[in-house]
Structure formats: structure tokens, C-alpha cells
Amino acid sequence: MQENHYLQPLIEPRSVAVIGASERAGSLGRTVIRNLIDSGYTGRLFAVNPKHKKIFDLPAYPSIEEVPHRIDLAVICVAAEKVIGVVEGCGRAGVKMVAVLSAGFAESGARGERLERQLIETARRYRMRLLGPNCLGVMRPQFGLNASFALTAPLKGSIGFISHSGALCSAVLDWAKPAGVGFSAVVSLGASVDIDFAEVLDFLAQDYRTEAIVLYIEGIKNARRFMSALRAAARVKPVLVLKAGRHPEVMRTIHLHAGHQPGDDKVFDAALRRSGVIRLYNISQLYAALSALFARLRPRGNRLAILTNGGGIGAMAADRAADLGIPLAELGDTTREALDKLLPQNWSHANPVDILGDADAERYGAAFQTLLAAKEVDGILVILTPQAMTDPTAVADRIIALEAKADKPVVTCWMGEAHVQEARQKFQAAGIPTFRAPEPAVELFSHVSSYYRNQKLLAQTPPPLTHFEAPRIESAELIIEAALTERRLRLNEMEAKAVLSAFRIPIAQAMLARTVTEAIVLAEEIGLPVAMKIQAKNVIDKADSGGVRLNLTTMAAVRTAFQEIVAEVQKNAPEAEIEGVVIEPMVIRRYGREVMIRVKRDPVFGPVIYFGEGGKRAVPEADMSVALPPFNKYLAHDLVRSSRIYPMLQEWRNMPAVALERLEYVLLRVSEMVCELPWIEYLSINPLIVDEHDAIALDAKISLTPTNPSQDRYAHMAIHPYPSHLVQHWTLPDGTDVLIRPIRPEDAELEAEFVRNLSPQTKYYRFMTTLNELPPAMLARLTQIDYDREMAFIAVTSQNGKEIELGVARYAVNPDGETCEFAIVVADAWQHRGLARKLMQVLIETARNRGLKEMRGVFLANNERMLRFVASLGFTLSDDPEDRTIKHGVLPLQPLH
Numbered sequence: 001m002q003e004n005h006y007l008q009p010l011i012e013p014r015s016v017a018v019i020g021a022s023e024r025a026g027s028l029g030r031t032v033i034r035n036l037i038d039s040g041y042t043g044r045l046f047a048v049n050p051k052h053k054k055i056f057d058l059p060a061y062p063s064i065e066e067v068p069h070r071i072d073l074a075v076i077c078v079a080a081e082k083v084i085g086v087v088e089g090c091g092r093a094g095v096k097m098v099a100v101l102s103a104g105f106a107e108s109g110a111r112g113e114r115l116e117r118q119l120i121e122t123a124r125r126y127r128m129r130l131l132g133p134n135c136l137g138v139m140r141p142q143f144g145l146n147a148s149f150a151l152t153a154p155l156k157g158s159i160g161f162i163s164h165s166g167a168l169c170s171a172v173l174d175w176a177k178p179a180g181v182g183f184s185a186v187v188s189l190g191a192s193v194d195i196d197f198a199e200v201l202d203f204l205a206q207d208y209r210t211e212a213i214v215l216y217i218e219g220i221k222n223a224r225r226f227m228s229a230l231r232a233a234a235r236v237k238p239v240l241v242l243k244a245g246r247h248p249e250v251m252r253t254i255h256l257h258a259g260h261q262p263g264d265d266k267v268f269d270a271a272l273r274r275s276g277v278i279r280l281y282n283i284s285q286l287y288a289a290l291s292a293l294f295a296r297l298r299p300r301g302n303r304l305a306i307l308t309n310g311g312g313i314g315a316m317a318a319d320r321a322a323d324l325g326i327p328l329a330e331l332g333d334t335t336r337e338a339l340d341k342l343l344p345q346n347w348s349h350a351n352p353v354d355i356l357g358d359a360d361a362e363r364y365g366a367a368f369q370t371l372l373a374a375k376e377v378d379g380i381l382v383i384l385t386p387q388a389m390t391d392p393t394a395v396a397d398r399i400i401a402l403e404a405k406a407d408k409p410v411v412t413c414w415m416g417e418a419h420v421q422e423a424r425q426k427f428q429a430a431g432i433p434t435f436r437a438p439e440p441a442v443e444l445f446s447h448v449s450s451y452y453r454n455q456k457l458l459a460q461t462p463p464p465l466t467h468f469e470a471p472r473i474e475s476a477e478l479i480i481e482a483a484l485t486e487r488r489l490r491l492n493e494m495e496a497k498a499v500l501s502a503f504r505i506p507i508a509q510a511m512l513a514r515t516v517t518e519a520i521v522l523a524e525e526i527g528l529p530v531a532m533k534i535q536a537k538n539v540i541d542k543a544d545s546g547g548v549r550l551n552l553t554t555m556a557a558v559r560t561a562f563q564e565i566v567a568e569v570q571k572n573a574p575e576a577e578i579e580g581v582v583i584e585p586m587v588i589r590r591y592g593r594e595v596m597i598r599v600k601r602d603p604v605f606g607p608v609i610y611f612g613e614g615g616k617r618a619v620p621e622a623d624m625s626v627a628l629p630p631f632n633k634y635l636a637h638d639l640v641r642s643s644r645i646y647p648m649l650q651e652w653r654n655m656p657a658v659a660l661e662r663l664e665y666v667l668l669r670v671s672e673m674v675c676e677l678p679w680i681e682y683l684s685i686n687p688l689i690v691d692e693h694d695a696i697a698l699d700a701k702i703s704l705t706p707t708n709p710s711q712d713r714y715a716h717m718a719i720h721p722y723p724s725h726l727v728q729h730w731t732l733p734d735g736t737d738v739l740i741r742p743i744r745p746e747d748a749e750l751e752a753e754f755v756r757n758l759s760p761q762t763k764y765y766r767f768m769t770t771l772n773e774l775p776p777a778m779l780a781r782l783t784q785i786d787y788d789r790e791m792a793f794i795a796v797t798s799q800n801g802k803e804i805e806l807g808v809a810r811y812a813v814n815p816d817g818e819t820c821e822f823a824i825v826v827a828d829a830w831q832h833r834g835l836a837r838k839l840m841q842v843l844i845e846t847a848r849n850r851g852l853k854e855m856r857g858v859f860l861a862n863n864e865r866m867l868r869f870v871a872s873l874g875f876t877l878s879d880d881p882e883d884r885t886i887k888h889g890v891l892p893l894q895p896l897h
Contacts, residue, residue: 013072020077021047040144080104091126100133135190136166157182158211160204198229205233234276276458301378302449303329306352308383314352317438396423496700594687630721631671809839
């Protein structure tokens with residue numbers, strides 16, 4: 001039970017009032033009150049309707065204010081025009097949560113928009129939280145809560161379901177009951193004007209009754225909070241997402257209908273990959289995934305083995321796997337030799353493993369067991385076609401018995417109908433996914449496969465580029481500020497290249513010539529051959545305006561080119577304000593490939609980085625690979641590897657492979673640039689020439705957006721980057737140099753060694769355990785943090801050329817977004833030196849700057865030293881009313897003036 005979560009009064013309310021309850025057939029109020037009664041709600045239930053004395057044997061009260069009990073959740077079922085007055089009454093009555101099921105708000109037009117604004121303002125005035133409006137309601141089967149107008153009550157189960165659409169909720173619940181699929185909670189968000197995905201995700205991520213989470217999304221309002229909550233949930237349990245609006249015309253319809261901002265679907269897909277979740281594309285996939293419950297589909301990798309008694313069907317499954325990018329496992333020598341001993345001579349000797357049409361249960365079992373044992377196999381699809389010599393039920397029994405001991409995902413496909421019905425029923429009873437055709441079976445495995453890959457992406461929390469030369473951020477900021485002061489939203493080429501150079505990206509040095517004579521002099525200084533490009537305000541595409549000349553090898557050609565460029569631009573773009581002609585070296589790389597890097601500001605997720613082919617063969621964005629910054633090397637490599645141009649970057653047409661590490665270096669620097677420069681609206685490096693030695697940017701465009709300074713310097717980012725600005729040096733009284741910095745994922749071994757060396761007493765006080773080793777999952781949780789919702793500072797020093805950890809202090813933001821819980825531990829040998837106080841000062845200051853209002857701590861009552869320490873920092877201590885061994889501490893975080 002989540003007693004401390006602020007959404008508990010919504011999802012596990014102890015008291016519910018239905019406002020607008022009725023016995024009238026077909027009314028919303030009747031359906032909701034009957035659903036609560038029929039589901040056996042375990043809390044206190046009240047009906048509110050001024051026209052009745054009783055409703056279904058419940059006393060009916062004229063208004064919410066006359067209900068003789070404090071209400072956790074009020075479910076509002078009255079017409080839209082009456083809702084504001086009802087919510088006002090809820091506020092006066094001290095109701096904690098309201099769920100507005102009524103329609104007729106922003107989705108209905110201008111009048112509805114005004115009502116919706118009033119609704120939001122009223123709820124905020126009374127500090128009430130609001131679900132909806134225009135939602136189906138909320139369900140918590142374990143508590144008999146069905147505060148909805150759904151036709152079908154959900155079964156008890158372990159799946160948490162959050163949906164924008166009430167209609168989809170109803171359809172899924174109607175399908176799920178006969179399929180035996182149960183839910184831990186179902187929350188319909190409707191217009192989600194207040195409570196949104198992030199908050200419910202946080203609740204379900206911590207809920208021990210929820211083992212998997214499913215989302216149906218039409219749009220995102222707060223990308224940072226959504227990404228933080230999604231990534232946090234995906235670290236601890238499988239999360240599946242179904243999203244509407246994959247095409248622009250559909251996205252426009254959603255925006256008009258529901259007011260959600262869906263954004264670019266390709267960017268949304270990149271965000272999901274980065275979050276470690278599984279994306280589903282249709283209702284059939286949703287039903288298949290819900291049926292599987294992922295109880296037996298925990299991924300190990302993405303290499304699939306196909307076991308079949310029909311070669312053609314196996315080939316069809318292999319085709320679908322290739323379509324989805326699922327690699328078939330290459331059978332190793334050991335596996336092939338084992339299968340040779342078990343199978344007839346003419347088995348396929350490859351994957352798909354065709355064991356022939358006369359395969360019986362024994363042959364299936366032997367082959368299946370061999371594939372389960374094969375190290376090169378990550379998952380198995382077992383296909384059976386009912387042939388004369390095959391007993392489908394006997395084969396199913398054998399697979400079920402072996403699968404019970406398996407540690408790999410297993411999906412089955414028993415084709416046909418009459419002869420295989422009993423086998424399918426047995427698979428369903430055993431919790432093994434089963435299908436009628438191979439294609440959906442492969443698709444289900446593809447979700448497992450993508451989950452495996454996306455979990456690897458989730459684990460990538462980009463560290464600072466400490467091994468690179470630091471960027472000259474101040475120089476780049478001055479260039480941008482100068483342009484904005486002149487009310488220019490586009491940098492010229494020289495300015496754009498200067499910004500790239502400030503972030504250590506190799507550029508072709510450019511110089512501006514204002515006259516023919518200057519052009520000749522500069523060409524002489526640079527050295528022939530040169531390239532020449534117009535520099536002019538109001539000219540976006542230099543080539544289209546006639547403003548580009550390449551590979552000029554003589555001074556006469558330079559003189560002529562200058563005159564021609566100016567004349568053609570004046571003719572083709574008469575509005576252009578010509579400043580001069582840029583002269584730069586003509587970069588010729590024999591084995592160079594032209595690629596393009598682009599940054600755009602997505603309306604939902606902020607800066608997004610695109611990568612694809614550049615130069616004259618530049619591809620549209622639809623054909624480029626896309627990812628959300630910030631990057632590390634793994635993520636930069638993944639972006640390049642997933643692009644269509646990747647094969648051409650390898651050895652290709654007698655050309656050596658390009659220096660991928662230099663290309664990835666540029667991507668890392670671009671990622672760093674968009675993190676640190678929130679003014680960048682658009683950036684294009686095209687072409688970026690990459691050869692076997694290096695990468696160099698030949699042209700660059702940067703567009704700006706005026707941005708006011710924010711308390712959060714990374715407010716424009718959907719994923720919080722590593723906060724390198726918080727790194728600081730400090731010196732202990734004995735002269736020891738200490739580095740205090742935010743923790744990084746690669747600190748896992750450092751953290752493990754630190755805990756290993758703590759005394760049993762210190763371990764107990766901090767971790768409530770005396771174990772020598774922290775579990776890997778806990779270690780990952782301590783080092784792979786989301787800097788938006790938590791912070792951990794470690795103090796390190798160097799001894800004999802090796803970095804050692806001296807202490808760590810961390811806070812985690814509570815779901816209310818206003819308070820945080822802290823913890824601190826210092827190595828025994830480094831205590832009594834002021835380190836704990838310094839770490840806490842840094843932590844408190846960071847939490848204060850984050851805008852948090854209160855820091856809290858829980859301490860063992862017998863840890864007198866810690867109690868004295870936190871009291872000296874200003875914490876107010878109090879006893880736990882239920883546990884005398886515990887004390888609570890609270891520190892107000894007032895902003896400094």
C-alpha cells in the first residue's frame with residue numbers, strides 16, 4: 001500500500017462521493033454508482049443528488065458539503081455547465097481529488113474551452129487535484145474500486161493501464177475479461193488538464209501490485225516530466241506504449257479533437273527508444289502483448305531461433321523477422337552437431353530449424369531442448385503445422401514441460417484450427433504466448449527484442465566529455481548574444497562556423513572578402529584551390545541564389561567568380577543585403593563521404609538530432625536517423641548505425657571505411673552544443689566530409705530563438721544532461737584535494753568498492769544491511785540517475801594514480817515535485833574532517849536552486865551522531881508516531897535573497 005503517495009486518494013480512495021448519482025436508466029450517474037456498488041468497493045460510498053433522498057439504498061445528500069465525512073475522491077457526473085459550481089463545492093468541503101467524467105469542455109469548442117479554464121482555476125484555488133475532464137474514470141480492482149462508466153469491470157491482475165482514450169479503455173476491458181487478463185489499476189486521463197501520464201506512472205512504478213504498465217497516448221504536454229517518469233518506470237518493470245497519430249493528418253485531427261500536442265511521430269519513437277520501453281503499433285499487438293503479460297518474455301538478446309515442421313512456414317517467419325530487423329541466430333558448431341545426432345539426416349542444417357513433417361513430440365522436444373541450451377540463441381519461435389504424423393497436443397505438452405524450466409522467451413504458433421484448439425488452450429493456461437500465424441508471433445518477439453535494445457539505450461546516461469578539450473561556451477554565447485542584440489535570428493556562415501569551432505568541431509576556415517581585391521589577397525593567403533560563397537542577409541540557400549563557386553584554381557577564376565556571384569545574387573535575390581563573399585579552402589578528400597547533421601526543435605521534446613546523407617545527395621528528414629540528445633559514444637554510434645547511409649561508411653566501392661570515431665566525435669560535440677546553447681532553434685552541418693582519417697564541416701547554418709534565462713539551465717531539454725557545471729574542487733583541512741561532482745553511470749565499480757570498504761555499522765545505518773556487496777540492480781539504480789528528479793554528489797580524490805570515493809550525498813525528489821528525501825554516507829577513514837558537512841552544503845544548495853521547498857530525512861533513533869549532525873544543519877527532528885526506532889527530520893529550503 002502506497003500510504004505516502006499523493007495520488008493514493010485518487011487510486012486507493014478510502015471514501016468516494018458520486019456527484020450526480022442517479023437511478024435513471026442510461027444516465028452517467030446511474031452507471032458509475034452501480035459500478036461502485038457491484039464491484040464491492042471496500043471504502044465508504046456516498047451519493048450526491050439534491051432531487052433524491054435515497055439512491056440504491058444509499059442515503060443521497062443535496063450537496064457534497066452536506067456529506068458527513070471527509071471525501072478522498074469526488075466523481076462528477078453532471079452536465080458541463082454545472083461542473084464549475086460542483087467543483088467549487090468540493091473545494092469548500094475539503095475534497096482531495098475530483099474526477100470529472102463529464103464531456104463538453106475544450107473538445108466541444110470555444111465555450112467549452114472557457115469552461116475548462118474555469119475548471120482548472122477553481123481546482124488550483126483549492127489545491128485539489130483533477131482527473132479529466134471527459135474521462136472514463138479510475139479503477140483499482142483489488143479494492144473493489146470501479147469509479148467509471150465502463151461496461152465491463154476489470155479482473156484483478158498485475159497490469160497497470162493508463163489511457164487518454166476512454167473508448168479504448170472500454171474496448172480493452174471488454175476484450176480482457178474473457179481472455180483472463182487482469183489489471184492492477186486502470187486510469188483514464190481524458191483531456192488530462194491536470195493529472196497526466198507522469199504522475200500516474202510514478203504511482204504505478206512504485207506499486208508492488210503492478211508488474212507491467214501499458215500506456216495509450218495521444219500527445220504529451222510536459223516532455224521533461226514525462227520522460228523522467230517513463231525512464232524511471234522502465235528501469236523497474238516492462239512498459240508498453242501504444243500511440244495514435246503516426247501520420248501528420250492524423251496528428252492534426254488529434255490536436256483539434258483532444259487538444260494534445262502529439263509532435264513528430266519519428267521523434268516520439270526516438271524518445272520511446274531512449275526510455276527503454278516497448279512500442280506497439282496496433283490493437284492486435286496490444287492484445288497479444290497483454291495476453292503474454294511478459295511473465296515469460298524477459299529478454300536476453302535479439303537473436304531468434306525458429307523451430308518448425310514445415311520449411312515454407314519457417315521461411316515466412318524468417319522473412320517477417322528480416323522485415324523487422326530481427327537477426328536469426330547463427331547456429332554454432334556445438335548446436336549443429338547436437339542436432340545432427342537427434343534429427344533425420346535431411347533436416348535443414350540451419351536456422352530456421354526444419355525438423356520435417358513427420359516430427360513427433362520426442363523429436364520436437366529434443367530439438368527444442370538443444371536450442372534452449374544454445375548460447376547463440378536468445379529466444380525461440382516454435383511452429384507446428386498439423387500433418388498426418390503429428391500429434392499437436394502431445395507436442396504442446398512436451399514444449400510446455402520444457403519451457404517451465406527455460407530462461408529464454410518462447411513463442412508458439414500452432415497453425416490450423418480444429419486439430420490444434422486443445423494445444424492452444426494448454427499454451428494459454430501455461431502462460432505461453434500462442435498464435436495462429438507466424439507473422440504476429442514474430443512481431444511479439446520483435447517487441448521483446450526492441451525492449452532488450454531500448455533497455456541498453458536507457459542505461460546510457462551521457463557523462464561529460466571530460467576526455468575532450470573543454471568547449472569555449474562563453475565565446476559561442478557572445479556570438480549568439482551579438483546577433484540577437486542586432487535582432488537577427490540567423491547567424492551568417494562565419495558566425496555559425498565560429499560557434500562550431502568554439503565546440504571544437506573541425507571546420508573549413510572561412511574569411512570574408514568585401515571587394516575583388518580582398519578576395520584575391522585572401523585566396524593567396526589560404527592557398528588555391530578555394531571555394532567562394534555569398535554572405536548576405538535574407539539569403540538562405542546560397543546555391544539556389546547563384547552564390548556558390550567551387551574548386552577555383554587560378555586567381556583569374558577567383559576575380560571572375562567574385563563578380564559573377566555578386567551579380568547573380570543581385571539578380572536572383574534582389575532583397576538580399578550583400579555583405580561580401582566568403583573565401584575558404586576547397587576541401588578535397590579522395591575517399592571522403594558527404595554526410596549531414598541537423599538539429600531541429602521539436603514542439604514537444606525540444607532539440608532533436610538528425611543524421612543522414614549530405615551534399616548534393618542530401619536526403620529529406622524522413623530518410624534520416626533521429627535521436628534525442630544528450631549523447632554518449634554508444635548513443636552517437638547507435639544513431640550512425642541506424643542510418644541508411646551506414647553501409648556506405650564501411651568499406652564500399654574500393655574505398656576504405658571512414659573514421660567512425662571522428663564522425664561520432666562531431667555528433668557528441670553537436671549534442672553538447674544543443675545542451676549548452678538553448679537559443680539554437682535549427683542547426684545544419686552540410687556537408688560534413690568524413691574520410692578514413694577525420695571529419696570536417698564545410699558549411700553550417702544556425703537559426704536562433706530568443707530565450708529568457710531559466711532557473712533550470714537545461715529547461716529546453718527533454719532529457720536532463722550531465723550537470724557538469726556542478727563539478728567543484730575543495731580542499732580538506734589537511735591539504736587533500738577533493739573533487740565533488742555529480743555521480744556518473746561509469747562510477748558503478750567505484751561505488752561498489754566504496755560500499756565494500758564501509759564498516760558494518762556504517763553500512764547498516766545507510767543501507768539497512770551489512771552485506772559486503774550491493775546487488776547489481778541496486779548499484780545501477782545508485783549510479784544511473786535521472787538528474788531532473790534526483791541528484792547524487794560523490795567526493796573523490798586520487799591515491800597512487802587511482803580515483804577513490806570518500807563519500808556520497810544524494811536526494812530524490814518526491815512525487816509532489818516540491819520536497820525531497822536525502823541520504824549521506826562518508827567512508828569511515830574520512831569521517832571527522834568536515835567532508836559530510838561540505839557534501840550536505842552542496843546538496844542543500846543544489847536542491848534550493850532546483851526550486852524544492854523542503855528536504856526530509858528518516859534516521860534511526862539510536863544514530864545519535866547523525867541526529868546531532870542534521871540538527872546542526874537546521875533540520876527539525878520529530879518522533880515517528882508509529883515506530884519509536886525512527887525519527888524524521890525536515891529542513892525548509894528558502895530561496896536566498
